[in-house]
Amino acid sequence: MDFATAIQILDSAVRLMTPLLLACLAGLYSERSGVFDIGLEGKMLMAAFTSAAVAFVTGSPWLGLLAGIAGSMALSLIHGLASITFMGNQLISGVAINFLASGMTVLLGQKIFGLGGRTPSLTGGGRFGEITLPFADSLRNVPFIGPIYADLISGHTILVYVAFLCVPLTWWVLFRTRFGLRLRAVGENPASVDTAGVSVTRLRFAAIAICGILCGLAGAYLATGLSAGFVKEMTAGRGFIALAALIFAKWRPWNALFATFLFGLLEAIANRYPNLEIGPITIPSMFMNALPYILTVIILAGFVGRAIPPRAGGEPYVKER
Amino acid sequence: MTLMKSLLAGSALATLAAGAALADPALIYDLGGKFDKSFNEAAYTGAVRWVEETGGSYKELEMQSEAQREQALRRLAETGANPIVMTGFAFGDVLNTVAPDYPDTKFAIIDTIVDQPNVQSVVFTEAEGSYLAGVMAATASKTGTVGFVGGMDVPLIHRFECGYAQGFKAVRPDGNVLVNYIGTTAAAWNDPVKGGELAKAQKAQGADVIYAAAGGSGIGVLQAAADEGILSVGVDSNQNHLHPGQVLTSMVKRVDNAVFDAFSAGADLETGVKLMNLAAAGVAVAIDDNNKALVTPEMQAAIDEAAAKITAGQIKIVDQKSGNSCAAQ
Numbered sequence A: 001m002d003f004a005t006a007i008q009i010l011d012s013a014v015r016l017m018t019p020l021l022l023a024c025l026a027g028l029y030s031e032r033s034g035v036f037d038i039g040l041e042g043k044m045l046m047a048a049f050t051s052a053a054v055a056f057v058t059g060s061p062w063l064g065l066l067a068g069i070a071g072s073m074a075l076s077l078i079h080g081l082a083s084i085t086f087m088g089n090q091l092i093s094g095v096a097i098n099f100l101a102s103g104m105t106v107l108l109g110q111k112i113f114g115l116g117g118r119t120p121s122l123t124g125g126g127r128f129g130e131i132t133l134p135f136a137d138s139l140r141n142v143p144f145i146g147p148i149y150a151d152l153i154s155g156h157t158i159l160v161y162v163a164f165l166c167v168p169l170t171w172w173v174l175f176r177t178r179f180g181l182r183l184r185a186v187g188e189n190p191a192s193v194d195t196a197g198v199s200v201t202r203l204r205f206a207a208i209a210i211c212g213i214l215c216g217l218a219g220a221y222l223a224t225g226l227s228a229g230f231v232k233e234m235t236a237g238r239g240f241i242a243l244a245a246l247i248f249a250k251w252r253p254w255n256a257l258f259a260t261f262l263f264g265l266l267e268a269i270a271n272r273y274p275n276l277e278i279g280p281i282t283i284p285s286m287f288m289n290a291l292p293y294i295l296t297v298i299i300l301a302g303f304v305g306r307a308i309p310p311r312a313g314g315e316p317y318v319k320e321r
Numbered sequence B: 001m002t003l004m005k006s007l008l009a010g011s012a013l014a015t016l017a018a019g020a021a022l023a024d025p026a027l028i029y030d031l032g033g034k035f036d037k038s039f040n041e042a043a044y045t046g047a048v049r050w051v052e053e054t055g056g057s058y059k060e061l062e063m064q065s066e067a068q069r070e071q072a073l074r075r076l077a078e079t080g081a082n083p084i085v086m087t088g089f090a091f092g093d094v095l096n097t098v099a100p101d102y103p104d105t106k107f108a109i110i111d112t113i114v115d116q117p118n119v120q121s122v123v124f125t126e127a128e129g130s131y132l133a134g135v136m137a138a139t140a141s142k143t144g145t146v147g148f149v150g151g152m153d154v155p156l157i158h159r160f161e162c163g164y165a166q167g168f169k170a171v172r173p174d175g176n177v178l179v180n181y182i183g184t185t186a187a188a189w190n191d192p193v194k195g196g197e198l199a200k201a202q203k204a205q206g207a208d209v210i211y212a213a214a215g216g217s218g219i220g221v222l223q224a225a226a227d228e229g230i231l232s233v234g235v236d237s238n239q240n241h242l243h244p245g246q247v248l249t250s251m252v253k254r255v256d257n258a259v260f261d262a263f264s265a266g267a268d269l270e271t272g273v274k275l276m277n278l279a280a281a282g283v284a285v286a287i288d289d290n291n292k293a294l295v296t297p298e299m300q301a302a303i304d305e306a307a308a309k310i311t312a313g314q315i316k317i318v319d320q321k322s323g324n325s326c327a328a329q
Helices: A003-032 A040-058 A061-085 A090-113 A145-153 A158-176 A178-188 A190-195 A200-226 A238-248 A253-272 A285-300 B002-022 B039-054 B068-078 B089-101 B126-140 B155-171 B186-190 B192-204 B216-228 B255-268 B297-312
Strands: A275-278 A281-284 B026-029 B059-062 B084-087 B107-110 B119-124 B145-152 B176-183 B209-213 B231-236 B247-253 B272-276 B283-285
Touching: A003 A040, A003 A145, A003 A158, A003 A178, A003 A200, A003 A238, A003 A253, A003 B192, A040 A061, A040 A090, A040 A200, A040 A238, A061 A090, A061 A200, A158 A178, A158 A200, A158 A253, A178 A190, A178 A200, A190 A200, A200 A238, A200 B192, A238 A253, A238 A285, A253 A285, A253 B192, A275 A285, A281 A285, A285 B176, B026 B039, B026 B068, B039 B084, B039 B247, B039 B255, B059 B068, B068 B084, B068 B089, B084 B089, B084 B255, B089 B107, B107 B255, B119 B255, B126 B145, B126 B155, B126 B209, B126 B231, B126 B247, B126 B283, B126 B297, B145 B155, B145 B186, B145 B192, B145 B216, B155 B176, B155 B209, B155 B297, B176 B186, B176 B192, B186 B216, B192 B209, B192 B216, B209 B216, B209 B247, B216 B231, B255 B272
Parallel strands: B026 B059, B026 B084, B084 B107, B107 B119, B119 B272, B145 B176, B145 B209, B209 B231, B231 B247
Antiparallel strands: A275 A281, B247 B283
16 A cells, blocks of 8 residues: 555545544533433434535525534434433434434425435535645645645545534533533533532533534535435434444543544545455455444443443433422 | 125225226336336336327326335235336235236236246346446546446346446456445445445546446445546436536436336236346437537447347356356456
């Protein structure tokens, strides 16, 4: 493998990891506040549909992005209503959201566009274009750094940069602000937060709202950044891989970056080498695609340090009388 | 209760009689839905053409769930529809149990073989059409490397891959065919993001024509190819219009012809296996206004020559249906 190939694979990995990273951070906020969310997949799917539909109708990816966030947020609020306000089971609510999104997107798509659940293809200005960073073209010929800057760092859509900025931002919010401290506390011991006079319900709703925004970004990136329009079930399990990445990252933002990068890289390598030959062994791409799940199971089993979820996760908070 | 029963029986008889008198043909679409821009829509197009040419009418039904298959078939058979055409191999098992119960009704099933005396099984030779697509790709390619992106890793799609590779190698024996599959589950048909990413990876390895046999994921392949400024080949329906001038051709399966023929034959539908091959115009490479500029005279000549040789039996295409491995790989 030469240097140019490595750059191409890394470039592909960055594109593939972005929706995972956004969804993973979305899950991180939600789960850190004690609300398990297996509805990431459904929210991304809904966001992908609403963003593609609105971007097609208006011709603006930005309005599409807003619609994507709104669509994802609507599902987030349903999840919040069911699992925070009415103290329902968070896992069941999450599953319901996945089914709801899977059915609603196709139903609405068929009703509006009559293309069997697909949205019409977005052309030209309807999608997020690739951004060429300053000096990218003039620096391209500089050895080593040039290709890295021009081909790997430059030339992505704006949402990729947003996703990467979300990582330090999440770290700062969670570990350096009062809101973050309370958010983490509410996921570990909501009773103590309540005793301190802070509303558990409000904090958890704030967390799932952030979760909704990030899932909206992820869905919009899939439909209006990476591809040009919505196809039914187009998230293809990315929400679940993001959940696996979240466990792999042990619910930490910087780890989430590395976990999703690793998963993206594995997929990019599998795409490039369907049958990867390492010496005498040939590794089929199926194995590479299964590796994220295998790694997660290994982590969960406690072989590589324990992954301990937030203690109050999955438990609706009931005020003591 | 008895009154209800006799009323029901009476109405059932009435519909039966009415249906038998008309003997309208019927068409059942598979789960993809009538407007899937591909397989089912092609069937719909055929039915519409039949209506336009004969002025007849037909019944149609869209599947909403797996459980409806048998019920839908029986209902249509009982209303006297004849023949009943259904799209997709998924009807195979159901038809096998239903067909013997309605010996006077003719059925036609597309894409699989059901061995019953009143069933016509329509199968397409995807490998032949893909061979022609491979010939075109080889002629159009400047780099000598072309790509194939399959949807789900199943034998049906291997037939597309193998035919394509053989057609390509026939023109450029030293060339290279890159092969990727989206996945191994049904989700592989609906992952345009991965399709696009695979297309980009193949482009990075030098491919400049990419053939997508991947259902909804293929839309992502065609899109990425257009974005990257290389050519692509569509599948099933004519997809040339998706990116005019950037889709080299589409390997079309003339499901519409199969439906049209079955409807035209009416109750006299010939049973047994109907092979929709190149000679019967069952498969073809689509050339229309959108890709005319891409098809050079030499390419057209190469296509015609290959088509003639396949029809005459001079070119034997390894069909993976029979379990042989693909010789070209």
